[in-house]
Amino acid sequence: MKIYSFLLFWIGIILLGGCQSTQVDTMDLLDEKIRTIEISKTIETGVINDNVIATLEDQKSIKILEKTIRSAVQKNSNVNVKETLPDFNLIVNYKEGYPSHPIHVWLGEEGKESTLTYIFGEMDTYMTLPEQTNALRQLLLSIER
Template sequence: MRTVILVVSFVGMLILVGCLSRTAETMVLLDEKVSEVKISKSNGFGGMNEDIMQSYTDAESIKTFKNAITTAQKQIGHVDVSDPEYDVMVEYTSAEEGQLPTHGIHLWLGKKNEKSMFMYIDDDEVYLTSVKNTQKLRLLIQ
């Protein structure tokens, strides 16, 4: 009986540790150098507005966008959202120009002290940024 209790306790601890150590899923970009990030007003879900309003090629701005995107955490379950505010196009540099796709992402830019929301084009999963990343994005997107 004592052995059964020990085994059940051990299995219970493993399950608990597994649940606690599970990290939230985040957005991913290619493992390539980002050469440019372009922003446009969104025309709605599923497509990219190619009428660019801002373009960023400097290292600091690219770093800000990469960090905001790759640390945004996936939200569990269905989230009802309005049409996106912005389209974000992440472009990469490669040894063979033109070989890498552009990452298309919808963005809902949060207000002061709010989180922002990202969604891959042609997807329905929502990822939330931190409030700190929203503040940095707000400084770039005017």
């Protein structure tokens, strides 16, 4: 009986350890203070549009976009990112002159996920939570008007 208990104990430990090793990949930003976020309409996938329509400097708007980016989870998108033009470019600029993070945004419908990718790279897709899309829509669409 002790042998069975011992085996069950170790099987349980192994299973718990395996379950906890599941890691979710999210978008990366530097752990540095964000100075500004520049927003532009996309003219071509993989290209930064220099015609900036807004530069966000207020902490409330920056925090909304930062939370949206940092919480976006890597998974397949229903958007064909190689054939569908993104809606917006976000350029995250840091204080102290650290390199910027350029990001494409395919803005989802209200209550749906949005798709984010790094402008340069493998075009891995990251999906936002629906509530993040709602905040993103409110912010970006108010700027576009």
